[in-house]
Structures are given as structure tokens and as C-alpha cells.
Amino acid sequence: MKWYFFAFIRYSLGSFLLILFYYLSARLRRRRSFERRYPLKKGKYHVWIHVSSEGELEQVLPYLEANKKDQILLLITSESLEKKIPILDQVENVTVSVIPLTNILPFGRFSLFSLETPDTFIMVRYDFFLELLLVAFNCSRSILMSATLKGKNLEAHFIKKQIMLQIYRVFDLLFAASPQDEEKFRRIGLEDYQKLVQFDFRHGQIIRRQMLKSNLHKTHCFQSFEGLIENYPRERRLILGSFWYNEMDLINEDLIKDLRERELFLFVAPHKLKGGEWERIESFFNNLEGVNISHWNHLGLKGEGNVVLCQVPGLLCEIYPFFGHAFVGGGHGRSVHSLLEPYWGCEQIFCGPKTHRSTEADFILDTNPQKLHIVRELDSLYSILKSQEGRGKAPDPKEKENILQKHQDLLEELVNG
Numbered sequence: 001m002k003w004y005f006f007a008f009i010r011y012s013l014g015s016f017l018l019i020l021f022y023y024l025s026a027r028l029r030r031r032r033s034f035e036r037r038y039p040l041k042k043g044k045y046h047v048w049i050h051v052s053s054e055g056e057l058e059q060v061l062p063y064l065e066a067n068k069k070d071q072i073l074l075l076i077t078s079e080s081l082e083k084k085i086p087i088l089d090q091v092e093n094v095t096v097s098v099i100p101l102t103n104i105l106p107f108g109r110f111s112l113f114s115l116e117t118p119d120t121f122i123m124v125r126y127d128f129f130l131e132l133l134l135v136a137f138n139c140s141r142s143i144l145m146s147a148t149l150k151g152k153n154l155e156a157h158f159i160k161k162q163i164m165l166q167i168y169r170v171f172d173l174l175f176a177a178s179p180q181d182e183e184k185f186r187r188i189g190l191e192d193y194q195k196l197v198q199f200d201f202r203h204g205q206i207i208r209r210q211m212l213k214s215n216l217h218k219t220h221c222f223q224s225f226e227g228l229i230e231n232y233p234r235e236r237r238l239i240l241g242s243f244w245y246n247e248m249d250l251i252n253e254d255l256i257k258d259l260r261e262r263e264l265f266l267f268v269a270p271h272k273l274k275g276g277e278w279e280r281i282e283s284f285f286n287n288l289e290g291v292n293i294s295h296w297n298h299l300g301l302k303g304e305g306n307v308v309l310c311q312v313p314g315l316l317c318e319i320y321p322f323f324g325h326a327f328v329g330g331g332h333g334r335s336v337h338s339l340l341e342p343y344w345g346c347e348q349i350f351c352g353p354k355t356h357r358s359t360e361a362d363f364i365l366d367t368n369p370q371k372l373h374i375v376r377e378l379d380s381l382y383s384i385l386k387s388q389e390g391r392g393k394a395p396d397p398k399e400k401e402n403i404l405q406k407h408q409d410l411l412e413e414l415v416n417g
Contacts, residue, residue: 031102034079038098039110046070048118048139050099050132053078055337056124059145062201062407063122067415068093073118075099077127099129120417128167136170141417144168146200148177148359149184165189175199177359179366197410200363204407206344207400209317216318221301225322228294228304232265234324234347235389239267241316242338243329245280247352249378250327259307260290266307269316271329278311285309320345324392325385331355332378339364343371344400347392350375350385 047070051057057076064072074088074096088096103110112131121139123132125146136142147168154161165188168174173195176182182198190196209215216222229237240247258264270281285293285307292305296312310319316338320326326342331352339360342349350373355361364372371392375381 028102030079034082035098035100035102035110038076038082038085038096040097040100040112040115041073041095042115043073043095044071044116045073045095045118047072047120047122048075048135049073049122049124050075050127051077051081051124052127053080054084056146057081057084058205059124059201060122062205062411063414064088064091064094066411069415070120071095073097073115075132077101099132101129122414123171133167133170141173142171143173143175143414144171145175146177146359147174147185148181149188150177150181150359150362151356154188161188173197175201178363180362181359199406199410200340200359201407201410202340203344203403206317206341207404210321210341210345213318215314219296219300219312219315221296224301225296225308228301228306228308229265229322232306235392236263237265237267237323238325238327238385239269239320239323239342239346240327241269241320241329241342242271243268243281243327244271244333245277245284247327247329247332247378248281248284250375250381251284252379252382255382256288256291259288262292262306264306267310267319267323268308269310269319273311273313282309317341317345324348325350325388327351327375327381331375336361339372343368344395347371347394348373348385348388350381352376352378 047067049060049063049072051060051074064074070093072094074094075098076085076096077099085096088094100110100112112135117135117138119140121132121135121142123136123142123144125148152164154164168185168190174185174190174197176185176196176198177200179198182196185196213222216225255264259266268281268285270278272278285291288307291307292303294301294303294305294308296302296308296310298312301308320342321344323345324347326346326348327350328336328339328342329352330336331354333352333354335354335357336351337358337360339349339351339358340363343360343364349364349371351361353374353376355374361372373384373388375384
């Protein structure tokens, strides 16, 4: 009954606040418009899945590919996923809707409660909206993927710890995002929780993508790219992935000298592929005297330079395995992310010190700490990289094989119940 009580509070108080601020907040009006563009669609759905944004969607893509027998309702939160909706809607058994957070009527046609409770409910990470907890509580099987306690010191806060324990125990199966998370879950009181598994489905997804290289082949530039890098050994290839202009200090004189002398191959994949951020990065490299630049965009790969500026989306994951060293951006800004892709593709990974939001950094530091190097001073990157040359180990093919097998076994268990 406690979940229904909290839901009553959410709708009574929430409705009052929504009505009060609707005409005062442009952001709230945009949110309501977003929800109305992709409303709930009536029907019998055997499986509901909730994801917040793109990172969480990556977790459930393997499940969506594997489960073709059940009707699935995919609930999304963030507007960042709007561009993915037309693609997802093409999947025959998947219906995409936006979770109606601005709905003020608990049983109206825009409410989750207007739909029949599914047999299975899957949530990714930590958007614990009360409506979703009620669904998890009432359905036959509920699963929490990529469960993490990153940034949460629950052991020091008794009341908060008890609340979170009640939330986590709503789920029948938890997939901890990292070994560190699994240990934390057991330490706060889930030590006897039999269905706590440490696994991140992105591992298998990334390994498969890097093996198939589907997006890379679609560009029809594969052979041209291989031709550019074939004369450089892996330890003399560096990729800057999800790169930001504020990290440009890592391009120091020593690095530029090796670029001029064609002793180093550099691939630059900025986080932003258009707008002012991209233009500043492009301008910087184009103005490097004596450095030959190649450009890779929707028109193809042009030039024969040992620096490639890439403006093609969707390639980065598949490009990493061609490089011995990877610097992943964001760690000198808000936080680094997407470390698993270079983990399975490169020998050495470098990033900035801000890893507080990255469960992927936790995973690497728990399982293979010598592979991840924290670069606090950007202009020291190249000297650290050269000091590590020849020390890195390529990803173990046997380990990849084991991950893919576990990935497949867990997917079959999830799909078949």
C-alpha cells in the first residue's frame, strides 16, 4: 500500500504545482508538448522498458534485437532521444512513447495507469518515478539494468539508505553496472539478494559492433582509411574520441613535431560534429603549419594527411580498434564517458580526472587498472603516452569470446523468462 500512498501524494501535490507553474515555465510547456507528440498508445504490451536517454538506450538495444516475440512498449524520458524515435518505430514489435510526467490525472488517457500492467518491466539505471515503481511492484517480473550506487554514500545516511533499499527490493533482478557497484549493493543490505548479477550489456554490444564494422563499411571509405594508417604501427596511432576544444592543450609542440615529421597518426573525433565547437577544432588543425590534414565527412574521406578530422556520426566505436592509444574527452569538463569502446579496442586509454559520473571508469579500474591513465595536466598527455609505448596489451580474444557468450546466455534468460 505504501507505493499507492506515495503515488497519491505525487499526483495531488504534483498536479497542483504543474497547474501553478505551467504558464510561468517555458521549459514545462516544452516538456508537455514533447509528451503530446509521442503519447501513450493503447494496446496489450507484454514488456515495458523505460530508458532516460541515449546511454540507457544502448543497454536495452540487445534485448530489443533479441526479443521479436513480445509486444514491447519503450518509454523514454529525454528529448535527446527524439531523433531515435523514427528508427525505433520501424521495429515491428516496438512502440515508442514518452513517459507522461506532466500528466495531472492519474487515470486519464495520458496516464500510465490507463494501460494494462505488463508481464515484464525493465528499467535502466535510476529514474525511479513513482508510476514506474508501481508498475515494477505489480508486474510478474521486474528487472533493473545498469544499477549503480555511483556518487551515493548511502552507508552514511540511514534514512536514505532504507528508502533506497525498499526501491531496489521492488525489482526481482538487478544487473550491477560494475564490480564496485555489486560490492556496494551487498554492503548496504542486499548481501542476501540472490538475483544480483554484475553485467553490463554494452560490453557485448560494443564487441559485436567492433567485429562487424557495419557503419564503417557503409561509408565506402574503409580501404582509403586503411591505406592512410597502414604504415604506422599501433603504438604510433592516437585517437581523440569525444574530443572538446577546451582539451586542445594536449596538442603540444612535441606532438605537433611528430605530426610534421609523420611519426604519428592522429584521428580526431569531436564530441560535437557541427556548430561553433566543431568549427573551432577544425580551424585549429587547419592552421597547423606543416601538418597535412585529411577530412572525413558525408562526402567521403579526402586527403592523404596523417591527421584525420572526422565529422561522420556513428563511426567512433568501430574506429577505436585501429589504434593503440585513445584519449577520451570530457574528463576536463563535466565528466568523461564512453570508456568501454576504447577499452575493447585499444591497448591504452587516457582521460581527464573527472570520472565521478562514469561507472565505466570504475569497471576498468576494478578489472584492468593499468590500462586507464588519468591525465591531470593536458600538456603532459603525449609524454605519458610515449612512456607507455610497448607496455599496453591488446584486448584478449578469449575474454571477448567469454563476454559474448555470457551476453547471449543472459539475453536468452531475459527473453524467455
